[in-house]
Amino acid sequence: MAGNxxxxxxxxDAAARAYDVTEIExxxxxxxxxxxxxxxxxxxSFVKELKIALGTFDRPRAEELCSKLAVHxxxxxxxxxxxxxxxxLSTLRRKRYFDLIIEVADVLIQTGQDEPNIRRQYxxxxxxxxxxxxxxxxxxxxxxxxxxxxxxxxxxxxxGLMGRARKQMYMDAAADKRPGxxxxxRLEDAVSDYAGVYAAKQDHIWHGINxxxxxxxxxxxxxxxxxxxxxxxxxxxxxxxxxxxxxKTDLWDxxxxxxxxxxxxxxxxxxEWILKYTQENKYADSFEYASTLRQFEEVWxxxxxxxxxxxxxxxxxxxxxxxxxxxxxxxxxxxxLATAAALEAxxxxxxxxxxxxxxxxxxxxxxxxxxxxxxxxxxxxGNGCGSGFLIRGADVHPSIEQKWVVVTNAHxxxxxxxxxxxxxxxxPADEVRIRFEAKDPNKEFEVDKILFSSxxxxxxxxxxxxxxxxxxxxxxxxxxxxxxxxxxQRVYVIGHPRGGGLCYSIDDNLLLDHEKPKVHYRAPTxxxxxxxxxxNQQWDLLAxxxxxxxxxxxxxxxxxxxxxxxxxxxxxxxxxxAAKLG
Amino acid sequence: MPHVTFIHGIxxxxxxxxxxxxxxAYLAQGGLDLAAGGVSTSMVYWADVMYAEPVAPDAxxxxxxxxxxxxxxxEELAWVEDLPAKEKAFVESFREKLGFDIxxxxxxxxxxPPLEGNEDELEALNFxxxxxxxxxxRRVMKALLKDVHHYLFNAKFSPRPGEEYQVQDHIRRLFVDxxxxxxxxxxxxxxxxSHSMGTVISYDCLKNVPDCxxxxxxxxVGSPLGISEVHDNFKPNYDKRDAFPSDxxxxxxxxxxxxxxxxxxxxxxxxxxxxxxxxVVIDEKVRNSGKWRHSSYKYYGQQALCxxxxxxLTL
Numbered sequence: 001m002a003g004n005x006x007x008x009x010x011x012x013d014a015a016a017r018a019y020d021v022t023e024i025e026x027x028x029x030x031x032x033x034x035x036x037x038x039x040x041x042x043x044x045s046f047v048k049e050l051k052i053a054l055g056t057f058d059r060p061r062a063e064e065l066c067s068k069l070a071v072h073x074x075x076x077x078x079x080x081x082x083x084x085x086x087x088x089l090s091t092l093r094r095k096r097y098f099d100l101i102i103e104v105a106d107v108l109i110q111t112g113q114d115e116p117n118i119r120r121q122y123x124x125x126x127x128x129x130x131x132x133x134x135x136x137x138x139x140x141x142x143x144x145x146x147x148x149x150x151x152x153x154x155x156x157x158x159x160g161l162m163g164r165a166r167k168q169m170y171m172d173a174a175a176d177k178r179p180g181x182x183x184x185x186r187l188e189d190a191v192s193d194y195a196g197v198y199a200a201k202q203d204h205i206w207h208g209i210n211x212x213x214x215x216x217x218x219x220x221x222x223x224x225x226x227x228x229x230x231x232x233x234x235x236x237x238x239x240x241x242x243x244x245x246x247x248k249t250d251l252w253d254x255x256x257x258x259x260x261x262x263x264x265x266x267x268x269x270x271x272e273w274i275l276k277y278t279q280e281n282k283y284a285d286s287f288e289y290a291s292t293l294r295q296f297e298e299v300w301x302x303x304x305x306x307x308x309x310x311x312x313x314x315x316x317x318x319x320x321x322x323x324x325x326x327x328x329x330x331x332x333x334x335x336x337l338a339t340a341a342a343l344e345a346x347x348x349x350x351x352x353x354x355x356x357x358x359x360x361x362x363x364x365x366x367x368x369x370x371x372x373x374x375x376x377x378x379x380x381x382g383n384g385c386g387s388g389f390l391i392r393g394a395d396v397h398p399s400i401e402q403k404w405v406v407v408t409n410a411h412x413x414x415x416x417x418x419x420x421x422x423x424x425x426x427x428p429a430d431e432v433r434i435r436f437e438a439k440d441p442n443k444e445f446e447v448d449k450i451l452f453s454s455x456x457x458x459x460x461x462x463x464x465x466x467x468x469x470x471x472x473x474x475x476x477x478x479x480x481x482x483x484x485x486x487x488x489q490r491v492y493v494i495g496h497p498r499g500g501g502l503c504y505s506i507d508d509n510l511l512l513d514h515e516k517p518k519v520h521y522r523a524p525t526x527x528x529x530x531x532x533x534x535x536n537q538q539w540d541l542l543a544x545x546x547x548x549x550x551x552x553x554x555x556x557x558x559x560x561x562x563x564x565x566x567x568x569x570x571x572x573x574x575x576x577x578a579a580k581l582g
Numbered sequence: 583m584p585h586v587t588f589i590h591g592i593x594x595x596x597x598x599x600x601x602x603x604x605x606x607a608y609l610a611q612g613g614l615d616l617a618a619g620g621v622s623t624s625m626v627y628w629a630d631v632m633y634a635e636p637v638a639p640d641a642x643x644x645x646x647x648x649x650x651x652x653x654x655x656x657e658e659l660a661w662v663e664d665l666p667a668k669e670k671a672f673v674e675s676f677r678e679k680l681g682f683d684i685x686x687x688x689x690x691x692x693x694x695p696p697l698e699g700n701e702d703e704l705e706a707l708n709f710x711x712x713x714x715x716x717x718x719x720r721r722v723m724k725a726l727l728k729d730v731h732h733y734l735f736n737a738k739f740s741p742r743p744g745e746e747y748q749v750q751d752h753i754r755r756l757f758v759d760x761x762x763x764x765x766x767x768x769x770x771x772x773x774x775x776s777h778s779m780g781t782v783i784s785y786d787c788l789k790n791v792p793d794c795x796x797x798x799x800x801x802x803v804g805s806p807l808g809i810s811e812v813h814d815n816f817k818p819n820y821d822k823r824d825a826f827p828s829d830x831x832x833x834x835x836x837x838x839x840x841x842x843x844x845x846x847x848x849x850x851x852x853x854x855x856x857x858x859x860x861x862v863v864i865d866e867k868v869r870n871s872g873k874w875r876h877s878s879y880k881y882y883g884q885q886a887l888c889x890x891x892x893x894x895l896t897l
Contacts, residue, residue, distance in 0.1 A: 355871065355883075359611055480897060481583070481620030489617050537610075537618035 004034055039065065040072035043084035050088060054095045057325065057510060057522045060550055060563050062092070066100045070107045079112035089121040093128075094287050095325070101125035116142055116154035120161065127165050132172075136165045156197045160207050163193030167214060171298060174221065188225050190214055195229055205239050209256045212236045212263045213299050220301065236263035251280050255292050258312070262300055267308035271352065274312050278319035279357065286323040286508075289316055304332065310339040311349060318364035321506060324490070325523070330371060330504040333438035337372055340365045366539045367492060369474055371504045372438040376496045377412050377531060380431050386412035386530040387495040388434065391541070392475040393465075396574065397581045400451060402465045404472050406434060407573075408531035409546050411456040413447070413464065419455060424530075429464060436470065437496075437504065445470060452577050459517060460546040461573050476533065478570055479540035482514050491521045493545050493565070495532030509534075512564055515555035517572035519543045520564040534567040543567030584621045584770040584895045587760060587797075591778020591804070591878065592845065593725045595629040597636045608882035609891070619897045626760045628753045628783070632729065634742050659724065669735050673727065676811040679847070680723040722844055722876070726806065729779045733786075734815045750786075757787045761795045771798040771833075773894045777878045778845050781805035782812060788827040790816060799833040799894035803881045804840070807855070808848030826857035836864045836890045843875040866890060 008031045015023035040046050046069065053061035069088070073080060085108050092101045105122035108114075119142050126135030139162045146155035170186040191214045198208040215232035218225050240260040243253045254277035261270035277284075277292070293316045296302045302309040320326045330336050343349050344365045350358050373390040388408035393400035396407075410419050414426035429447040436443075448465040483489040489511040497505045509521035519534065519542065534543040548565035588605055595601050602625040606616055616623055629636060662673050732739055736750035765772055774797050776784040781802035787794045806812055813820045826835065839849035848854075852863040868887060870880035881887055 356611060359613075479619070483620055484617040484622060487617040537615045538613075540618075 005031070008034065037068070038072075040069040043081050047084050047087050047091070051091055054091060054097070056512075057095070058563065059097070062095075062097060062100060066092075066104050069104060073107045073111045076111060079114075080108055082113065082115050082117075085113050085115075086117050086121070089118065089125075093121065093125070094285055096128070096287060098125040098128040102129070116146060116151060116158070120154065120157055124161055127161065127168065132165050132168055136162065139165065152201075156201070156204050156207065159193050159197045160204070160210070163190045163197075163207070163210060166190035166193060167210070167299070180223075184223055184225070187214065187218055187221075187223055191218070191225060191229055198235075199230070202238065202242065205242060205256055206252065208235055208239050209259045212239070213259060213295070216263055217299055217301075232263055236260040240264075251277065251283050251288065254280065255288075259295070259300070262296075262302075267312070271308070271311050271315070274315055275353070275357065278315055284319075284323070286320055286326040289320040289323060289326070292316060293320060304335050304339050307339075307342075311343060314340050314343055314364070315353075315361070318361050321364050321367060321492075321508065322360055324508060324510070326508045327523070328367075328506045330368070330506070333371060333504055334441075337368050337438055340368050363539075367494075367506055367535075370476065370492075370533070370535060370539055371494050371506065372436075372474070373472060373476060374436075374438070374494050374496070374504060374533065375406055375408075376435045376437060377408055377427075378433045378435060378444075379427055380433060382433065384496055384529075385427060387532040387545075388412070389476070389494075389531075389533040389541075390436075390470065390472050395475060395478060396452075396463060397577050399581055400465075402448075404470050405451060405463055405465050407461065407463050407533075407544060409456070409460045409544065410453050410462045411460055411546070412531045413450070413462045414453055414455075415450055416453065416455065422456065434466065436472075439471065452580060454573070454576055456546070459544075459568050459573050459576055461544055461568065461576075463577065476535075476541040477539075478574070479536050479538075479542045480571070482516070482519065482569060483511055483536050483542070485511060485513055490537055491519070491542060491567075492535045492537075492539070493521075493523070493532050493567075494535070495529045495545065497529060509565060512562070513555045513558075514569070517569045518555060519567045519569055520552065520555060521567070522564050541570050543569050544573060583768065584619075584897070585764050585768055585772045586616060586621060586623045586891075586895070587626065587764050587772070587774045588623065589626040589757065589774065589776045589780035589784050590629065591776075591780045592722070592729045593629075594633040594637050595627070596638070598625055598627040601625060601627065605878065605882060608879040609888060611879075612883040612888040613885055614888035614892055614897075619892075619895070621895055621897070624760055624764055626757045626780070626783075628756055630741065631747050631749060631752055631756075632732070632739065632741055659727075661728070669731065672735070672811060672815065673731055676727055676730065676809075679809060679811055680727060718874075726779065726845055730782065730806065730812060733779070733782060734812070753783055754787055754791050757783055758791055758794045761787075761797070765795045765797075771895050773797065773799045773801060773891065775801045775803065775891065776805070777803045777881065778805070778876065781807050785827065786816060788830045789825070790818065794830055796830040796832060798831075800827070800831045800835040801887075801891060801894065802835070802837045802851075803878070803887065804843045804846045804876050805837060805849075805851065806845050806847055807837075808846070808851045810848075813854060822854050823856050823859045825855040826862060828857055834864060834894060835862070836866055836894065838866045838868055838881060838884070838887045838890070840868055840870045840875040840881070843870070845876045864890070 008027055011027045012024055012031070015027060039049055046065065050062065050065050053065060089101050089105055092104070101121060102125050105118055105125065108118055109122065119138060123135045123138040123142065126138065139158050142158050143155065143162065146158055166186055167190040170183060170190055173183045173186055191211060194207045194211040194214065197204050198211055202208065211230065212232045212235050215225070215229060240257055243249060243257045246253065254273050258270045258273035258277060261267070261273060293313070296313060296316065302313055304310045304313060317328050321328045344362060353361055375388040375390065376384050377386040377388050378384055386408060388406045390404045391407055393402040393405045396405060410416070411422070411424055411426050413429055413432055414420065415429055419426035420428060429450050432447050434445040434447070435441060446467045448467045450462055450464045452461070452463040454461045491509045491511050493507045493509060494504055507523045509523040512520040512522055514520065521534070530546055532545040533541055534545050536542045545565065545567045550563045551561040552564040552566060553561055588602065590601060596604070602623060606623060609616060662670065665673065731737065732749040733753060734750070736748050738746055739749050740746040774784050774788070785802070785807060788797070788800065813825070835855070837851050839846040841849055843849065850865040852861040852865050855863050866886055868881065868884040870877065870884070
């Protein structure tokens with residue numbers, strides 16, 4: 001490998017001495033290709049490349065790198081270095097590419113890099129993907145090995161994960177309404193895992209707080225546990241005292257202290273800690289905030305209807321949406337929008353947040369407000385086929401009399417037979433039912449008429465009026481210009497993902513490029529369905545989302561393809577409407 | 583594409599790219615995300631003309647953005663001694679106006695209580711009344727005095743061994759060259775946004791430098807332009823009835839001030855910079871938080887400033 005590089009460098013040197021520019025270019029390309037192909041043999045460079053790919057949500061490049069690593073590992077005489085192995089897995093984890101962790105960790109372990117940390121991350125990825133039994137199996141073997149090797153640090157982490165696996169089993173079983181005795185045993189096992197580690201050493205506050213969370217959950221679920229477990233309130237107080245007496249606190253301490261205050265029913269203090277936690281956004285990413293939010297919603301069962309709970313939940317959601325790759329899911333839009341609006345108007349809450357955090361909150365609230373105008377497009381049977389959104393008729397064209405019209409893709413609704421016979425097939429207007437989940441999920445609207453349509457090969461847009469009046473306020477401001485490319489600009493897609501299930505999701509996307517009328521952006525996860533509105537960072541309507549794929553052709557004459565979502569610039573749609581309607 | 587050319591103010595600064603990034607972020611905090619609105623930006627950076635090296639990029643901006651808290655910016659005034667008589671007279675007069683020779687009644691760390699009553703009723707801000715500790719006020723005023731003098735009197739200055747500048751000539755060139763670059767082949771509004779001493783430089787160039795390009799609109803923030811020692815020393819002669827740089831500013835001039843900003847001494851300037859005898863400058867008052875009211879980031883985080891800039895850029 002090194003020999004090849006040296007040979008190529010010698011050739012470049014010779015070409016340079018001969019002033020042969022063409023030859024230099026040819027050999028340089030070979031050199032780049034050689035380095036790319038053999039990147040895995042240089043662990044530090046590999047980690048750097050992987051971080052670049054993950055930083056831009058470039059999943060295919062991450063997959064390619066992981067495949068190259070796997071090939072290299074199989075031909076390697078010695079185990080891959082531990083430090084880089086660990087970093088590779090944790091980096092993949094921060095972007096939630098759990099399947100790639102399993103792919104890489106499996107080969108790492110097979111080829112000799114079977115340090116407990118690697119096996120633990122392997123098991124953790126299984127849990128994250130929902131393979132609880134398999135993950136638990138790996139953890140149980142690891143637990144024994146840690147005991148034999150007196151590896152207390154890894155033992156504590158392993159048992160913590162075992163607790164997490166059993167906690168998940170309890171939650172799943174409870175959700176499935178399994179017989180009480182089975183559910184109770186799972187909960188008891190989970191508490192035992194966490195409490196055992198915490199009892200052995202109270203430095204393990206993560207295990208301690210999970211013990212508290214589960215004991216409180218047992219109380220709430222009226223699930224009697226065996227005696228011998230610690231008292232939740234006392235443990236919460238001890239944890240809190242330990243954190244406040246620490247000379248140096250970190251991100252997780254804040255979240256843990258917040259949980260301890262929940263156990264003590266001290267909501268103002270819990271809010272204070274979560275404020276600190278969300279303020280440390282330089283050191284956190286969307287993964288951390290999403291995990292905490294999930295813990296608060298699923299384990300602590302915080303409820304948006306209670307003001308003191310809603311404050312904490314919305315604060316976490318706002319922090320999550322502000323982070324790169326953040327995705328906020330809105331399952332009960334009517335309630336979520338109302339509680340967030342009430343908090344925005346609450347002067348006391350404004351004071352608690354302080355000026356800057358209040359602005360972040362206002363920004364998030366504005367995003368939620370945009371969701372109020374998003375529609376779900378369904379067929380007659382009520383199956384979700386896409387998204388759409390309300391826009392003021394006068395903003396589309398002065399001749400449009402209707403106050404509000406709906407915009408969606410032509411490949412979702414069209415009376416054009418060509419659109420109806422293409423794949424995916426568009427619905428004819430008279431077969432469409434439209435719902436606005438944030439207003440009244442039970443009310444359906446029918447199409448009055450199609451006012452404008454442009455085929456999927458052009459602007460992929462249908463604008464239509466409704467048969468009955470829809471109550472709506474706050475029209476979307478329309479962006480007058482495209483954002484700058486290369487300035488780490490984000491765009492936000494609000495839609496009904498995968499045709500149903502969740503009501504809305506707001507996805508953070510990295511703006512990749514634009515060439516009128518196309519705008520390209522990329523999110524870490526799939527999301528946003530056809531016909532969704534795409535907003536710029538100021539929540540101005542920027543584009544109509546219409547497609548996404550792993551092999552989108554690049555824009556502005558650049559060769560090749562890349563994974564991207566594609567939207568159509570809304571100003572171009574307005575121009576086309578003006579050209580047609582005069 | 584619309585464009586904003588920024589120019590910074592007194593005292594040392596972080597490196598150019600970092601300063602520009604920070605200013606964009608502050609405006610976004612105030613509700614104006616320039617990149618999202620398709621607005622490009624540039625920075626006229628002149629801190630390296632006056633200082634040997636920039637402030638560390640990751641420094642705490644709350645305290646050092648304007649050079650506060652760093653011993654290096656507590657300017658010695660030895661440079662005054664060898665000045666020609668006319669310049670010395672200017673310095674003395676300006677020094678008296680700024681008032682930083684006044685002894686603190688309670689020691690250097692004494693900070694007067696917040697002003698009571700209506701800030702708007704203040705004619706000009708009095709050094710003693712500024713609610714900041716004495717030693718900080720003195721640093722700021724010394725930095726302002728030095729920057730204003732060196733610029734207006736085109737002093738020779740050497741920030742680093744082997745480099746010497748005629749301060750006004752060099753900074754004027756930096757500003758004009760940046761503006762030329764920013765106006766070339768550009769469509770859409772072009773606005774200059776200047777802060778603190780940057781308002782003196784940008785005004786001087788727009789008014790007095792023959793080859794300075796024209797712009798669509800102008801914004802001054804936390805400006806000392808209202809101080810008579812400043813405008814009386816613009817060359818050629820300053821005439822308040824025709825002081826608006828009409829030849830090079832096609833649209834509005836918005837001046838944003840805080841009455842307790844110690845640099846924006848005579849904060850309202852519409853009377854001092856008239857257009858054909860008419861008061862057309864839009865003086866916009868804001869109230870920055872905390873004691874230190876001159877910070878660019880506090881100004882840029884103001885919604886009123888962002889709304890004005892948004893309008894000037896026709897966003």
